[in-house]
Amino acid sequence: MNDTATPGWLGDIWLADDHCLLLSTLGRTDRHVHYAHQVLIGLGADVEVRVGEQICSGPQVLIASQQPHAILSHGIPCLTLFAEPLAFDLADLALACEHSGNRAEHLAESLGHWPRRRLDPRLEKALQRIRALDEQALPARELASTATLSISQLERLFSGSLKLSVRRLVLWQRLRVAMQRALSGASLTEAALAAGFADSAHFTRSVRRQFGLSPRAALRGLRLRTVG
Structure with a gap:
C-alpha cells in the first residue's frame, strides 16, 4: 500500500x-x-x-x-x-x-x-514481567522463572490461554514501547532501538504485519494523550 x-x-x-x-x-x-x-x-x-x-x-x-x-x-x-x-x-x-x-x-x-x-496467577506474573519490558532482552528462561515454570510449561500456559506464543506477546509489548517513544518525540530509529528491535527496518516490518501500514503512516498524525 x-x-x-x-x-x-x-x-x-x-x-x-x-x-x-x-x-x-x-x-x-x-x-x-x-x-x-x-x-x-x-x-x-x-x-x-x-x-x-x-x-x-x-x-x-x-x-x-x-x-x-x-x-x-x-x-x-x-x-x-x-x-x-x-x-x-x-x-x-x-x-x-x-x-x-x-x-x-x-x-x-x-x-x-x-x-x-481473572488470570492464572502464574500467567499474571509472566504478563507483568512482559509489560515491564524496555530495551533489555527477556530470555524465555527468565520469564519462565518469574512464573515459577519451566519453559515448556510456560509455552503451554500461553498457548492454552491465548493460542499465542510467548515470543509474539513479547513482540506486541515491544511495539507498544516503540510507539510510545516515537509519539513522545523520538525518531523511528531511536524508538525501535529503545524497544529492543534490531533496527528501524525490523520495527517497520513488525508494524506492517501487525497493523497493515508503516509506522510513519500510523503515527505521524497522532498526538499522545495522558491516561488517567
Missing part, C-alpha cells in the same frame, strides 16, 4: 499497559492480524472492514484477537480501541464503549477502572 496516498490516522491516542484508544480519522490498511481485540466505532458514518473473507459495515465493528482484517474506510471520524484479550473480553469492550457514550475521554477514564479478567 502507498502510505502517502492513505488519508487518516489524524487525531489523539491514549496508550495504557493493556489497551490503546484512538480518536482520529480512519485510514485504509492492508490485510493484517494482531494479538489485541479491536473495536471500531464510526462517529457519524458507518465503518467498513474486511474481516476474514467477509466485509463488515456498520456504526460499530468488533474484531476478535488474531482475526485477519483490513480497514476499507478512510477519512471518517472514528473511535478505535485495541485491548489485550488477557485483560478484556471483546463483549465487555463493546459494553464499555456503550457506557461511555462513545466519547473518547470518558472511555479512556472508564477503561482504567473497568474490571480485568
Whole structure:
C-alpha cells in the first residue's frame, strides 16, 4: 500500500499497559492480524472492514484477537480501541464503549477502572514481567522463572490461554514501547532501538504485519494523550 496516498490516522491516542484508544480519522490498511481485540466505532458514518473473507459495515465493528482484517474506510471520524484479550473480553469492550457514550475521554477514564479478567496467577506474573519490558532482552528462561515454570510449561500456559506464543506477546509489548517513544518525540530509529528491535527496518516490518501500514503512516498524525 502507498502510505502517502492513505488519508487518516489524524487525531489523539491514549496508550495504557493493556489497551490503546484512538480518536482520529480512519485510514485504509492492508490485510493484517494482531494479538489485541479491536473495536471500531464510526462517529457519524458507518465503518467498513474486511474481516476474514467477509466485509463488515456498520456504526460499530468488533474484531476478535488474531482475526485477519483490513480497514476499507478512510477519512471518517472514528473511535478505535485495541485491548489485550488477557485483560478484556471483546463483549465487555463493546459494553464499555456503550457506557461511555462513545466519547473518547470518558472511555479512556472508564477503561482504567473497568474490571480485568481473572488470570492464572502464574500467567499474571509472566504478563507483568512482559509489560515491564524496555530495551533489555527477556530470555524465555527468565520469564519462565518469574512464573515459577519451566519453559515448556510456560509455552503451554500461553498457548492454552491465548493460542499465542510467548515470543509474539513479547513482540506486541515491544511495539507498544516503540510507539510510545516515537509519539513522545523520538525518531523511528531511536524508538525501535529503545524497544529492543534490531533496527528501524525490523520495527517497520513488525508494524506492517501487525497493523497493515508503516509506522510513519500510523503515527505521524497522532498526538499522545495522558491516561488517567
